[in-house]
Amino acid sequence: MKITDRQKKKFLKSLKQARIEAGLTQSEVAEQIGASQSFISKIESGSISLEVEIFLKLYQLYEKPAVYFFSAFSRK
Template structure:
């Protein structure tokens, strides 16, 4: 199954929204998960792919249900 550009955009938008709702800056997130602010920026803009390990760290940090991020891939 191919991931569409629309799905990708919705997924990265959910990452950014979760960060904002958590009250964190990109720099704060980067520090907490051991990466750079520019990396977080590139992930949120869809310029680079997100590794599973990094996603799991963000998932735990943002404390959102999985469907918050994966609703972009629902069959609805």
């Protein structure tokens, strides 16, 4: 199954929105997961791929249900 550009953009938007709703800056997130601010920026912009391990760290940090992120891939 191919991931469409629309799905990817929606997923990345939800990732950024979750950070904002958590009241965190990119720098604060980077510090908490042991990365650089530019790394977080590149993930949110889609210029680098998001590894599962990093996603799981963000998922725990943002405290959102999985459906919050994966609704981009629903067949509706």
